[in-house]
Amino acid sequence: MDFYRHAVSFPGLGIGEFEINQTAFTIPGIDWPIRWYGVIIAAGFLLAILYILKRTRTFGLDADRVLDVIIGAVLGGIVGARLYYVIFSWEIYADDPISVFYLWKGGIAIYGGVIGGFLVGYLICRWRKVKFLPMADLAVGGLILAQSIGRWGNFVNIEAFGSNTTAPWGMAGPAVRQYLASHQAALAAQGVVVDPSLPVHPTFFYESAWCLLGFLFIAWYTKRRRFDGELALVYAAWYGAGRAVIEGLRTDSLMWGSVRVSQALAVVLVIAALAVEVWVRGRIRAHAGAPDYLKLYVDTEEGQAVLAGTFYQQAEAKAPEPSEASGAGEEPASPEPLETGADASEEAATAGGPAGDTPEENEEPETTDGEDDEDAGKAD
Numbered sequence: 352m353d354f355y356r357h358a359v360s361f362p363g364l365g366i367g368e369f370e371i372n373q374t375a376f377t378i379p380g381i382d383w384p385i386r387w388y389g390v391i392i393a394a395g396f397l398l399a400i401l402y403i404l405k406r407t408r409t410f411g412l413d414a415d416r417v418l419d420v421i422i423g424a425v426l427g428g429i430v431g432a433r434l435y436y437v438i439f440s441w442e443i444y445a446d447d448p449i450s451v452f453y454l455w456k457g458g459i460a461i462y463g464g465v466i467g468g469f470l471v472g473y474l475i476c477r478w479r480k481v482k483f484l485p486m487a488d489l490a491v492g493g494l495i496l497a498q499s500i501g502r503w504g505n506f507v508n509i510e511a512f513g514s515n516t517t518a519p520w521g522m523a524g525p526a527v528r529q530y531l532a533s534h535q536a537a538l539a540a541q542g543v544v545v546d547p548s549l550p551v552h553p554t555f556f557y558e559s560a561w562c563l564l565g566f567l568f569i570a571w572y573t574k575r576r577r578f579d580g581e582l583a584l585v586y587a588a589w590y591g592a593g594r595a596v597i598e599g600l601r602t603d604s605l606m607w608g609s610v611r612v613s614q615a616l617a618v619v620l621v622i623a624a625l626a627v628e629v630w631v632r633g634r635i636r637a638h639a640g641a642p643d644y645l646k647l648y649v650d651t652e653e654g655q656a657v658l659a660g661t662f663y664q665q666a667e668a669k670a671p672e673p674s675e676a677s678g679a680g681e682e683p684a685s686p687e688p689l690e691t692g693a694d695a696s697e698e699a700a701t702a703g704g705p706a707g708d709t710p711e712e713n714e715e716p717e718t719t720d721g722e723d724d725e726d727a728g729k730a731d
Contacts, residue, residue: 357526359509362550363519371507388504395500396425399493406492409573410485411647411654413663419479420486424472431467432459439605439612460605461498462594462613468494480663484579485648491586492569498590499562505555513552513600514538514545521550531602538602541609545602552600561593578631578645587624591617 360368374384400421407414436458437444437451443458444451472490476483505511509526531538531547538545545551568589569582576582598604598614605612631645638644648654656662 357509359522359524359527361520362523363521368524371509373507387507391504391507392501395497398500399497402496403489403493406489406573408658409649410489411649411651411657412481412485412489413657416479416481416663417486417489420472420475420481421490423475424468424490427471428464428468429454429459431470432461432464435460435463435466436605439607460613462616465494480666482579482648482654484583485654488573488576488579488582491583492566492573495562495569495586495590496566499559499566502555502559502562506553511555511558511601511603513554513597514543514602515549516552517550518552520553520556522553523550527551534602541606543602551602554597554601557597557600558593561597562590565589565593576647577635579648581628581631584624584628587620588628591619591621591624595621 357371357373358368359371360366373386373388375387375390377384400418403417403421404414407417433451433454439460440458450456468490469487472486473483475481476486502511509524512522512527515521527550528547531545531551535545535547565586569585572585573582595614595617598611598617601611604614607615635645649658653662656665
């Protein structure tokens with residue numbers, strides 16, 4: 352029975368039906384199967400982390416602290432991916448709320464993972480004194496690479512495919528026919544007419560290819576970026592543009608009424624990212640006579656100090672001793688920050704600090720002591 356359920360074919364390419372074994376291997380002694388889906392996702396994470404760690408110096412960041420941010424962001428991403436899916440599929444869990452925690456049974460969404468990962472990543476950046484915008488720029492390269500690889504997990508599970516197509520690469524198989532037959536009425540109510548006997552769009556492949564192209568572009572554009580945060584904007588616009596189109600082809604979209612949630616979010620992110628890019632570029636042109644305006648963090652004194660390994664040492668050396676910090680009525684001594692940017696040079700005596708994460712912060716630097724603290728089963 353498993354053979355018939357997990358078999359696919361590509362009739363237009365002359366590829367007949369073949370079996371897809373979902374189990375990569377079984378752990379000896381406890382007979383615990385390890386699924387190819389998990390292996391593929393893990394491989395995507397590993398390559399993403401290796402890419403990120405290899406490029407930390409390009410962004411003026413400390414590799415150890417970057418790794419701390421990555422670990423926290425991954426955990427936040429898992430929670431966010433599950434929460435996003437549950438919120439927009441609550442009817443599945445309403446009668447058995449405890450099943451919300453049965454993550455191994457499937458039900459996660461990429462956009463939720465991205466949101467959760469960035470939120471937790473921001474908090475850890477604050478805690479570990481890592482500049483957020485350079486960290487975001489660094490992270491999106493690894494993220495979109497992991498997405499490109501991870502989508503092949505959907506192929507192994509035979510999921511995340513689209514509606515019918517006459518394209519030669521159309522995919523067919525027993526699992527596809529079964530899914531379309533059981534969801535035909537619901538899809539018709541959404542205005543999507545499907546024929547279970549016809550091939551479908553392999554939308555997982557479309558997204559994988561789109562993300563791979565996005566990764567190559569981000570890797571190429573990294574040394575050509577003009578301001579911190581620009582690569583994050585490129586990711587939001589690139590991935591959003593592809594997802595908005597691909598999501599419209601899918602048959603398993605999360606819905607909010609008649610709206611495909613991830614498609615709508617993708618459109619919003621594309622518009623927002625392009626608007627911010629145009630606005631910031633305009634600000635840069637308006638300050639053409641100030642070469643230090645919105646200078647990349649890696650090119651600032653602070654960024655260079657981080658690369659030299661002296662910035663955090665100096666901050667720790669100037670931090671107050673625990674006994675001093677606990678003294679009654681005494682204010683803890685503040686570490687004297689490094690100066691960055693043109694404005695910082697002018698106001699070093701009163702407001703010297705690290706390069707800001709936003710244009711406003713770059714124009715009026717602040718002190719460093721003011722900083723406190725990318726589907727198992729059904730996949731979106």
